[in-house]
Amino acid sequence: xxxxxxxxxxxxxxxxxxxxxxxxxxxxxxxxxxxxxxxxxxxxxxxxxxxxxxxxxxxxxxxxxxxxxxxxxxxxxxxxxxxxxxxxxxxxxxxxxxxxxxxxxxxxxxxxxxxxxxxxxxxxxxxxxxxxxxxxxxxxxxxxxxxxxxxxxxxxxxxxxxxxxxxxxxxxxxxxxxxxxxxxxxxxxxxxxxxxxxxxxxxxxxxxxxxxxxxxxxxxxxxxxxxxxxxxxxxxxxxxxxxxxxxxxxxxxxxxxxxxxxxxxxxxxxxxxxxxxxxxxxxxxxxxxxxxxxxxxxxxxxxxxxxxxxxxxxxxxxxxxxxxxxxxxxxxxxxxxxxxxxxxxxxxxxxxxxxxxxxxxxxxxxxxxxxxxxxxxxxxxxxxxxxxxxxxxxxxxxxxxxxxxxxxxxxxxxxxxxxxxxxxxxxxxxxxxxxxxxxxxxxxxxxxxxxxxxxxxxxx
Numbered sequence: 001x002x003x004x005x006x007x008x009x010x011x012x013x014x015x016x017x018x019x020x021x022x023x024x025x026x027x028x029x030x031x032x033x034x035x036x037x038x039x040x041x042x043x044x045x046x047x048x049x050x051x052x053x054x055x056x057x058x059x060x061x062x063x064x065x066x067x068x069x070x071x072x073x074x075x076x077x078x079x080x081x082x083x084x085x086x087x088x089x090x091x092x093x094x095x096x097x098x099x100x101x102x103x104x105x106x107x108x109x110x111x112x113x114x115x116x117x118x119x120x121x122x123x124x125x126x127x128x129x130x131x132x133x134x135x136x137x138x139x140x141x142x143x144x145x146x147x148x149x150x151x152x153x154x155x156x157x158x159x160x161x162x163x164x165x166x167x168x169x170x171x172x173x174x175x176x177x178x179x180x181x182x183x184x185x186x187x188x189x190x191x192x193x194x195x196x197x198x199x200x201x202x203x204x205x206x207x208x209x210x211x212x213x214x215x216x217x218x219x220x221x222x223x224x225x226x227x228x229x230x231x232x233x234x235x236x237x238x239x240x241x242x243x244x245x246x247x248x249x250x251x252x253x254x255x256x257x258x259x260x261x262x263x264x265x266x267x268x269x270x271x272x273x274x275x276x277x278x279x280x281x282x283x284x285x286x287x288x289x290x291x292x293x294x295x296x297x298x299x300x301x302x303x304x305x306x307x308x309x310x311x312x313x314x315x316x317x318x319x320x321x322x323x324x325x326x327x328x329x330x331x332x333x334x335x336x337x338x339x340x341x342x343x344x345x346x347x348x349x350x351x352x353x354x355x356x357x358x359x360x361x362x363x364x365x366x367x368x369x370x371x372x373x374x375x376x377x378x379x380x381x382x383x384x385x386x387x388x389x390x391x392x393x394x395x396x397x398x399x400x401x402x403x404x405x406x407x408x409x410x411x412x413x414x415x416x417x418x419x420x421x422x423x424x425x426x427x428x429x430x431x432x433x434x435x436x437x438x439x440x441x442x443x444x445x446x447x448x449x450x451x452x453x454x455x456x457x458x459x460x
Contacts (some may be wrong), residue, residue: 044226083223084258095239104317119320156304196285
């Protein structure tokens with residue numbers, strides 16, 4: 001009885017209902033759907049107003065890429081438009097299926113969902129660590145270094161865990177008000193830094209078509225990573241919510257937030273001090289004072305905004321992989337593990353870790369997204385989340401797993417990062433198009449395999 005109650009009850013009933021969401025990955029009944037589609041803008045806008053985006057923007061002018069301001073701006077825009085567009089498209093699956101993104105991926109992946117489910121669970125912990133790093137430093141700056149890093153980290157994790165444990169409605173409500181506050185705070189920071197901007201920054205020696213493509217991949221991967229979360233925050237919307245509105249609100253929230261902060265990072269890259277991390281660099285450029293404190297407050301709340309979403313999605317991904325654990329408990333576990341992962345980053349090379357991670361996550365997300373989209377298009381109006389609830393009743397999903405692996409392997413020669421540079425990427429002048437190759441190969445192969453599989457026709 002307790003298990004049934006956990007599965008069927010504990011759902012928010014209206015905007016502002018902050019009771020704990022005990023409901024897990026199971027489809028949201030149409031009778032329980034609610035909410036305004038406009039909240040998709042704020043839920044995706046707030047989490048991109050973070051120092052990680054600022055750091056990504058500075059990479060455009062790094063020695064190994066060497067883009068100037070205008071070429072870097074173009075790469076940032078192109079990359080984020082591609083990444084945000086894919087997430088916005090997948091966001092429409094929420095109302096259609098009533099499920100979060102990784103749980104809905106049980107439809108094409110069947111029992112092999114264990115692979116992307118666990119991968120995404122680990123991914124949310126890693127993203128938590130990257131962002132919490134900045135949030136903890138912001139607390140140190142605000143307190144004049146009186147608070148040690150580990151204690152600042154505890155504060156960040158406690159706030160993000162609280163939101164993720166309460167669940168869907170707490171996150172939407174927080175992001176709605178955070179969007180207003182963060183937009184104002186970062187507007188103040190932007191104005192304060194405007195005098196340090198260098199719009200005439202010229203292309204460096206490493207600049208080329210290949211390095212331009214590499215930067216679009218890095219920028220795109222920042223938003224592309226949200227594809228694994230896309231329908232998590234739209235699954236309570238009514239089934240008849242117009243897909244065009246879902247797409248536009250999601251796209252604009254993601255693209256505007258990321259492009260704004262990334263371009264800000266690129267514009268002031270020449271004024272960055274010698275401090276080891278982005279938070280202290282921003283504070284140094286602002287000269288401390290009230291504006292510096294406002295910037296640190298924005299960084300803290302931005303960190304909470306993004307990590308609460310990581311913890312929530314991580315909890316659903318673990319359930320999708322077949323692990324029987326209550327969603328609030330799973331969210332708490334993700335938060336605790338992120339604390340440990342952040343401490344690891346603290347004692348290692350943060351910059352190279354982030355750079356490599358931003359690229360690595362792209363390589364499997366591309367093939368995964370292609371498989372999910374092809375399956376969704378094939379099923380059409382017959383798609384039903386009810387067919388993805390019981391793990392024991394799921395098909396093997398071997399077609400999807402094979403397509404995922406082949407798509408990933410096919411993309412290897414096109415990779416370009418410090419850990420590995422593929423031969424084709426080298427021939428292309430450092431261009432990294434692995435995500436595109438993986439997407440096309442996996443999608444095409446999955447479509448062929450499904451067409452040839454007589455059993456797939458009966459799966460609705």
